[in-house]
Ligand code: HEC
């Protein structure tokens with residue numbers, strides 16, 4: 001009886017221990033796969049181009065869902081859709097964890113103080129924090145937007161408003177209907193400058 005118990009304990013312990021190196025390998029596998037993304041997103045997920053989003057420090061869960069959506073056609077983009085086609089489920093999980101673990105650099109966009117103020121007031125009024133959390137830090141499947149590229153933020157908000165991006169279960173589509181183009185510009189000045 002005692003012997004049987006300790007044998008199953010040993011198996012459980014061995015299984016628990018084998019999880020540790022397996023996880024480290026996943027991130028290493030993700031780092032290697034992410035070399036295919038570096039030209040556009042930067043080696044560490046800090047994008048060198050304002051129209052390409054930063055991935056560094058983003059929630060892994062959100063990154064994974066987006067890759068899956070590009071692959072399965074729920075989100076479409078001529079640059080990203082073909083990139084996602086080549087990825088397996090494990091690749092997506094590994095890559096998402098690699099980028100989630102990278103340090104996000106602050107935005108270099110020269111935001112305007114008056115627009116930041118108006119943008120923050122609009123964010124408070126529209127209750128963006130209800131989903132995106134305080135200071136757009138994000139959680140699980142809801143993206144961090146703090147410090148994101150200015151041009152990318154504006155483009156996504158316009159795409160939600162025009163119903164060109166529809167993989168948001170209606171959340172952003174309805175929020176963005178209430179926003180004018182000036183509101184979107186002010187919001188983007190505010191959000192990109194959050195550190
Ligand atoms: C040729 C340039 C290019 C390459 C290479 C590329 N991407 Fe992208 N990526 C983009 C652009 C542009 C967007 C924004 C597209 C849009 O508006 O939907 C994007 C968007 C994304 C998003 C959505 C981010 C968000 O905040 O919603 C993820 C995730 C992503 N890319 C991951 C990857 C991964 C992983 C790779 C490598 C396997 C990769 N990308 C390779 C250009 C690229």
Ligand code: HEC
Pocket residue numbers: 053065122123126127128129130131132141142143144145153156157167168169171172175187
């Ligand atoms: C009811 C919940 C909810 C509210 C309120 C909300 N969002 Fe979102 N937002 C989401 C979800 C969910 C996504 C991701 C959708 C997806 O999976 O494609 C998102 C995505 C975004 C994106 C795209 C990020 C990226 O990396 O592509 C931006 C920008 C954004 N939201 C800005 C805002 C702003 C600004 C406000 C307030 C004016 C706001 N959101 C209010 C739920 C919300």
